[in-house]
Amino acid sequence: MAAWKQPLLAVDVVLVRFHPERGLEFGTSERAAEPARGEQALPGVLVRSDESLTDAASRAVGTKAGIADEAVRHLDQLHVFDTPGREDSTVESGRERSWSLAFLGVVDPAAATGEHVRWHSASGPALGLPFDHDDIVDFARQHIRARLWSDVAMTRALTGDSFSTRLGADLEAAATGVQPHASNFHRRLTGLADLERLDEKSPSGGRPAHVWKWRRP
Amino acid sequence: MAAWKQPLLAVDVVLVRFHPERGLEFGTSERAAEPARGEQALPGVLVRSDESLTDAASRAVGTKAGIADEAVRHLDQLHVFDTPGREDSTVESGRERSWSLAFLGVVDPAAATGEHVRWHSASGPALGLPFDHDDIVDFARQHIRARLWSDVAMTRALTGDSFSTRLGADLEAAATGVQPHASNFHRRLTGLADLERLDEKSPSGGRPAHVWKWRRP
DNA sequence: TCAAAAGTGTTATGATTACACCCATGT
DNA sequence: ACATGGGTGTAATCATAACACTTTTGA
DSSP: OOOOOOOOEEEEEEEEEEETTTEEEEEEEEOOSSSSTTSEEOOEEEOOTTSOHHHHHHHHHHHHHOOOGGGEEEEEEEEEEEEETOTTOOSTTSOOEEEEEEEEEEEOTTSOOTTTEEEEETTSSOOOOSTTHHHHHHHHHHHHHHHTTTSHHHHHHHHOSEEEHHHHHHHHHHHHSSOOOHHHHHHHHHHOTTEEEEEEEEOOSSSOEEEEEEOOO | OOOOOOOOEEEEEEEEEEETTTEEEEEEEEOOSSSSTTSEEOOEEEOOTTSOHHHHHHHHHHHHHOOOGGGEEEEEEEEEEEEETOTTOOSTTSOOEEEEEEEEEEEOTTSOOTTTEEEEETTSSOOOOSTTHHHHHHHHHHHHHHHTTTSHHHHHHHHOSEEEHHHHHHHHHHHHSSOOOHHHHHHHHHHOTTEEEEEEEEOOSSSOEEEEEEOOO
16 A cells, blocks of 8 residues: 555635624635635635644634634534545646535624624525535535524524524524514424523514523533 | 645445345444454545545445445445544554544445455444444434435435335334334325335235335436 | 234324414613 | 514414224235
8 A cells, every 4th residue: 555645634614603683694704825816715724633623623713714712602514525626736737636624613793703704694695605615605504404493502603692582583584594483483492492581681673572591501 | 834744534434234134234344454453343445536535435345345336325424533543543653643534335235245244233232343433333323313214315225226114114113213103104105205105015924015116216 | 714914094192383462662 | 652573372284193993915
């Protein structure tokens, strides 16, 4: 067995946040290096041998998007995308293979994300990102929809530790495309074991909505 | 940015088959190389730069387990396992990091798999495999349970192109741990759009069961 | 004709959806 | 008080589970 020369493994992070006013958004940052230099793309780095994959994802968010570690509430491995002839096909041979392990990175919408990050509404059209990044975003979109409310860690990262019924319903609407009936949605939250209804209320133009708090950590 | 020296990316395949008599089984093969030489483990190879990840998985099944390509009905990417100090930590430094992209590989139970492969009942205890292979098998087990009947490609690979109600019910039982009510299970299959009930019957000691056929390819 | 196993009929139970109506707040 | 939205009550609908009972085979 000869010496192995493999493509390098990169991690690319699909940044997501759920902003109370702006809704569900995907984040991109500007590429500093060729190829596609200057274009908006998913922040990514090559994985170093001394770090875990999740650490690499975290580093991508930090160094490429300039987002503080504390602002990243959740990191979730998605899928390895295997593309002939994508980035870093430096000089030669035209088409080099490349691997990208995609992560979902949920960001605190209250955190400042600086000028490096551009946020795009998830309800808009495809983002037109280079490489196969549009596919990756799409994969993430379906991942979110399939796991909302059932994957507590992910959902909690999107909503924050506590949230109003209103915000929850809007998140549901953003993820699935249909606004739930307010009444039924309230009952749905009631049924979730990890949620607790507080006595607080959250103003919203009419009758204030209840506030829900995730139990435990 | 200096030259990158990364761990090598391996693919490891969780072989699975659903044998009409023996039930759901996971397959292992004997390791030919250190570390853990001679032990049963998941077949895996280092990915080459000129092949896709799925091709690498396919090659692992072929070269390490000696299973013909045609016998592999389905290959599905699972997760990247990132383990400090696993295999191929050749000589030095004691603990090298290593990456393994796990695949689920569904094998035709009618195909001869030679002496290289050892099949273990999925209902038995943990297999006691080296590295984190037990964890990987467990991941695969949950993957199967979560997707049975909803993921047509995977389920079809397990059942074959056509199968009796009996076999389907046994598969369900093997995956979930509970034997479904025969009556309700029949109706469940009726409800699946991709399934068609044939007029054939399949003997089974009592009244013969119907045969179901997957539509399309 | 009896045992074994597959299906059908039917009902109970529970989740999901819809919608009428009442409640809590700001103006 | 009225507009705005949140929430409760309640009923219809649909899926799931349970179980009695019938059907089809082999012995």
